[in-house]
Amino acid sequence: MTSLDKVLSWIDSTRDESIEKMAKLISQPSVSSTGEGVEECAKILCDMLKEVGLDAKIMPTPGLPAVYAERIVPGTPTVMFYGHYDVQPVGDLNRWDTLPFEPDIRNGRMYGRGTGDNKGQLLTHIITVDGFIKTCGELPCSVKFLLDGEEESGSINLAALVDENRELLKADVCYFSDGPIHYSGRPQVLFGCRGIIDAEIVLEENIRDCHSGHYGALIPNPAWRLVHLLSTMKSPDGRVLVEGYYDKVRSITPAEEEVLKDIPFDVEGYFQGVRHPGTGPNWDPIDAMKAHMFLPTMTIAGLGSGHTGEGMATIVPHKAICKMDMRLVPDQDPDEIFDLVEKHVKKHLPEAKVIKHGKMYPSRTDLTLPLSKTITGAVAEAWGTDPVVVPLSGASCPEYVFTKMLGMPTVSVPYANPDESNHGPNENFSLDLFIQGIKTTAYVLEAVARNNK
Numbered sequence: 001m002t003s004l005d006k007v008l009s010w011i012d013s014t015r016d017e018s019i020e021k022m023a024k025l026i027s028q029p030s031v032s033s034t035g036e037g038v039e040e041c042a043k044i045l046c047d048m049l050k051e052v053g054l055d056a057k058i059m060p061t062p063g064l065p066a067v068y069a070e071r072i073v074p075g076t077p078t079v080m081f082y083g084h085y086d087v088q089p090v091g092d093l094n095r096w097d098t099l100p101f102e103p104d105i106r107n108g109r110m111y112g113r114g115t116g117d118n119k120g121q122l123l124t125h126i127i128t129v130d131g132f133i134k135t136c137g138e139l140p141c142s143v144k145f146l147l148d149g150e151e152e153s154g155s156i157n158l159a160a161l162v163d164e165n166r167e168l169l170k171a172d173v174c175y176f177s178d179g180p181i182h183y184s185g186r187p188q189v190l191f192g193c194r195g196i197i198d199a200e201i202v203l204e205e206n207i208r209d210c211h212s213g214h215y216g217a218l219i220p221n222p223a224w225r226l227v228h229l230l231s232t233m234k235s236p237d238g239r240v241l242v243e244g245y246y247d248k249v250r251s252i253t254p255a256e257e258e259v260l261k262d263i264p265f266d267v268e269g270y271f272q273g274v275r276h277p278g279t280g281p282n283w284d285p286i287d288a289m290k291a292h293m294f295l296p297t298m299t300i301a302g303l304g305s306g307h308t309g310e311g312m313a314t315i316v317p318h319k320a321i322c323k324m325d326m327r328l329v330p331d332q333d334p335d336e337i338f339d340l341v342e343k344h345v346k347k348h349l350p351e352a353k354v355i356k357h358g359k360m361y362p363s364r365t366d367l368t369l370p371l372s373k374t375i376t377g378a379v380a381e382a383w384g385t386d387p388v389v390v391p392l393s394g395a396s397c398p399e400y401v402f403t404k405m406l407g408m409p410t411v412s413v414p415y416a417n418p419d420e421s422n423h424g425p426n427e428n429f430s431l432d433l434f435i436q437g438i439k440t441t442a443y444v445l446e447a448v449a450r451n452n453k
Ligand SMILES: [Zn+2]
Pocket: 088, 117, 152, 422, 423
């Protein structure tokens, strides 16, 4: 029996204990937006990591703590597991069938806040480590864990923490599991994510709203002026007109072109419940994927001015605002992009103020690296089917702290069911996928160790 086989059968025979462990983590609230239970959850995790044989500690930050753990096996490559143990607020309790912090098992799933996102998923990595140590006496490679307590609040202290601990956090590859498997039921392996910069344009021109008959012809209307400004920022066909906006967009590699063809993308299905039937644009699947993964956006998230309530008000508004977010792709820098936007605004509407909000850098790992191939191969073996290889996720996450700051390839392999309802009511994690996740992690650790020899 190979070590991997031993671990796999251990995973099957300890299924109930693993599920109990997940229930224990879910029972402890850890809502980063309010701080509820976060410190307590960090302590539970830290103890859990020590119990399976890792050196673990709580790492304070100016906000909520992270948990760090490691087990070094000399002469082996190191896999860094990232995850987050904080959760989203529970929202309206009336929309939950059972209480969010009282895990309930039904329909082969565990229901509770944090099951899929992300406590249940990060736990799979810990259980795999436990399995190797219990059945083989040692891990096939070294592992480190960095568990974020603020991911759902934008990981605001993660970059500084990583910066202060560069030596400690050195590893050959970063691996994490968050989000769902592909909706087609196949696993997916993701090699990056877009970055983001949030900005707000504020134009306050008059002291107060005033009578449009008495003043309409005589004073500036900030709403019109903002609309004129916005029309200089993006063309009707969707291209951003801010000078230099696309300068640092990295081109698509031949390997990425290749995997794009294999990503199942059902145009109808993707927009179902989002677009009104019969409306466009009519995307070609490959073009849609390219726009989604390799091009930046500039999205108006909110526009406000004057009277937008019921009925009419005949006024000239005193102020207009626009909130926007820009999803960025490698190698765009959020601060540089903000500066370009601000420069554009100053040129076209000098009276407007541009305010910078949150940001994250984009991240992209080369999917042809030996470690990238090793992980993709391990996932294929674990599932008995080729994973969907996704060069870049359209959303944003703090992956750049590993790729950009620590220079390590970063690969994510999500384990949750596509209907995990993360961030929503009745969040859940399929127990079969939870167990499959533990096994997948075992295949990955074994393959990273084997291919290093
Ligand atoms: Zn989340």
